[in-house]
Amino acid sequence: xxxxxxxxxxxxxxxxxxxxGEVLAQGLATxxxxxxxxxxxxxxxxxxxxxxxxxxxxxxEWAPLSLxxxxxxxxxxxIALTSFPQLVCDTLFSLQPKEFFRPGQIDLYGNSNNIFMxxxxxRPHLRLPGCGGIADVTTYHSRVYFxxxxxxxxxxxxxxxxxxxxxxxxxxxxYSGPHYLVSDLGQFDFKGEGGRMRLISCHPGVTVEQIQRKxxxxxxxxxxxxxxPPPTAEEVRLLREExxxxxxxxxxxxxxxRRRRKLREIIxxxxxxxxxxxxxxxQGH
Amino acid sequence: MINKFTTLAEAVKxxxxxxxxxxxxxxxxxxxxxxxRELIRQGTSDLTLLAFTAGFASDLLVGAGLVSRVxxxxxxxxxxxxxxxxxxxxxxGKVKIIEETEASIAFGLRATLAGVGFMPGxxxxxxxxxxxxxxxxxxxDPYSGRRYxxxxxxRPDVAVIHARLADPSGxxxxxxxxxxxxxxxxxxxxxxxxxxQVVDKLEERADIVGLRVRAVVEAPGGARPTSCYxxxxxxxxEILRYVETCASGGFAEYLREFINSEFPIHNVQ
Numbered sequence: 420x421x422x423x424x425x426x427x428x429x430x431x432x433x434x435x436x437x438x439x440g441e442v443l444a445q446g447l448a449t450x451x452x453x454x455x456x457x458x459x460x461x462x463x464x465x466x467x468x469x470x471x472x473x474x475x476x477x478x479x480e481w482a483p484l485s486l487x488x489x490x491x492x493x494x495x496x497x498i499a500l501t502s503f504p505q506l507v508c509d510t511l512f513s514l515q516p517k518e519f520f521r522p523g524q525i526d527l528y529g530n531s532n533n534i535f536m537x538x539x540x541x542r543p544h545l546r547l548p549g550c551g552g553i554a555d556v557t558t559y560h561s562r563v564y565f566x567x568x569x570x571x572x573x574x575x576x577x578x579x580x581x582x583x584x585x586x587x588x589x590x591x592x593x594y595s596g597p598h599y600l601v602s603d604l605g606q607f608d609f610k611g612e613g614g615r616m617r618l619i620s621c622h623p624g625v626t627v628e629q630i631q632r633k634x635x636x637x638x639x640x641x642x643x644x645x646x647x648p649p650p651t652a653e654e655v656r657l658l659r660e661e662x663x664x665x666x667x668x669x670x671x672x673x674x675x676x677r678r679r680r681k682l683r684e685i686i687x688x689x690x691x692x693x694x695x696x697x698x699x700x701x702q703g704h
Numbered sequence: 705m706i707n708k709f710t711t712l713a714e715a716v717k718x719x720x721x722x723x724x725x726x727x728x729x730x731x732x733x734x735x736x737x738x739x740x741r742e743l744i745r746q747g748t749s750d751l752t753l754l755a756f757t758a759g760f761a762s763d764l765l766v767g768a769g770l771v772s773r774v775x776x777x778x779x780x781x782x783x784x785x786x787x788x789x790x791x792x793x794x795x796x797g798k799v800k801i802i803e804e805t806e807a808s809i810a811f812g813l814r815a816t817l818a819g820v821g822f823m824p825g826x827x828x829x830x831x832x833x834x835x836x837x838x839x840x841x842x843x844x845d846p847y848s849g850r851r852y853x854x855x856x857x858x859r860p861d862v863a864v865i866h867a868r869l870a871d872p873s874g875x876x877x878x879x880x881x882x883x884x885x886x887x888x889x890x891x892x893x894x895x896x897x898x899x900x901q902v903v904d905k906l907e908e909r910a911d912i913v914g915l916r917v918r919a920v921v922e923a924p925g926g927a928r929p930t931s932c933y934x935x936x937x938x939x940x941x942e943i944l945r946y947v948e949t950c951a952s953g954g955f956a957e958y959l960r961e962f963i964n965s966e967f968p969i970h971n972v973q
Contacts, residue, residue, distance in 0.1 A: 448782040494880035504810035546794035548780035552806035555827030
């Protein structure tokens with residue numbers, strides 16, 4: 420059996436949700452999603468087009484993940500450059516890109532919160548970075564997907580502290596609600612009654628009971644529950660050697676001091692790679 | 705051609721206490737950091753900060769106590785995690801947040817550009833954002849009868865944009881990452897351009913037309929430690945040093961060093 424880590428399994432699950440030829444949107448600070456998209460691009464979906472929230476571009480080519488030079492992926496290889504308002508106002512509705520969002524909190528129906536956790540709105544226990552465009556596109560978008568790198572009761576809640584992204588059950592004409600969620604424990608769809616979240620597969624070695632213990636609402640289980648197929652040796656090789664040799668995807672599974680240690684390690688490796696690159700190409704800074 | 709070339713110290717005086725200040729660039733990319741340093745030195749306060757996405761430069765302004773209100777759709781340091789000072793002060797209720805999203809800022813700027821009071825959009829419907837932004841109203845489509853959100857016009861008092869190249873009249877080349885800067889350069893009341901280099905005549909086509917620009921400042925390395933594509937990448941080590949310094953309670957010390965240093969700030973390994 421192939422040796423893999425959970426971040427790699429999440430990337431593989433994301434890649435499997437990608438269909439060839441579609442437009443894929445990448446949000447801010449979502450390297451697991453980017454790695455998953457690139458894995459799809461290098462395997463079954465060579466004709467995807469990426470829309471980036473970092474470079475404000477549409478892009479069909481790709482480059483390995485980077486911390487310091489992330490714009491190289493998007494700007495150096497863009498089909499077209501757009502401003503962010505152009506991207507938001509002129510392309511999101513017409514192209515309906517598939518996007519994987521990371522919710523701060525999510526409820527049984529896929530409603531989400533990226534504004535604050537705990538306490539009150541005025542005095543939260545933790546203010547979150549914000550919902551970006553989640554409140555905008557979940558009202559009309561038909562291709563909303565989620566990923567949760569650290570499955571816990573703090574994320575999967577009975578009641579949201581704030582509603583900043585629409586799940587199922589809202590009376591709006593142009594929307595279909597979210598379709599899919601992958602966490603570090605399993606995969607879920609929203610095909611339960613009224614658009615309820617259902618567990619469709621447990622990752623290898625994880626039980627339904629373990630997932631229920633880390634979920635703040637009663638878990639609905641699909642009748643054809645199965646085990647998530649593990650990554651293949653080639654998928655793992657592509658992730659480690661071609662797509663993300665620096666290991667940036669792993670940052671999303673870490674927090675606090677462990678995350679900062681990993682960052683330090685990635686920065687040192689990237690600087691070393693950069694020096695090698697500079698010397699071999701005799702470029703300036 | 706009107707010569708608008710001036711010094712950083714003079715340009716910063718265009719920002720007045722209580723202004724809505726818009727920062728060009730994106731989270732950690734092509735931010736006007738040299739300008740922010742001078743603004744902190746001069747201490748212009750009670751600002752409303754408008755940043756499409758807010759990152760390092762915005763966190764310094766918030767931490768320095770110059771920002772009373774924040775308008776952004778994302779305030780963080782991307783792969784480096786939460787923006788420490790924003791997170792701390794916002795969680796303590798010490799900075800007022802005017803909730804925004806991608807659409808509310810994009811449509812809000814476009815409303816200003818079109819000279820109308822709002823632009824309709826589908827975002828925010830059914831969300832709690834409407835509860836904490838009671839100033840944002842709904843509007844009925846007179847054709848279909850459908851209900852939309854009327855995103856109100858946003859007109860910044862000042863926009864500061866860091867460019868790769870500019871000429872003395874304020875025409876400027878951005879280098880690919882357009883961010884929100886073309887819109888800001890037309891929507892803001894006063895526009896300031898800082899540039900890696902100011903040249904007599906641009907050899908390439910401009911992204912920003914300088915007609916509304918009031919001041920042009922040469923600030924080589926003026927986006928560091930954020931990136932200025934393709935001239936220099938993000939200084940990841942410096943952003944991490946900032947995060948680590950703040951994690952051990954050292955923001956005040958970092959800020960002192962930051963404002964006393966000559967730009968560009970650069971983490972040499």
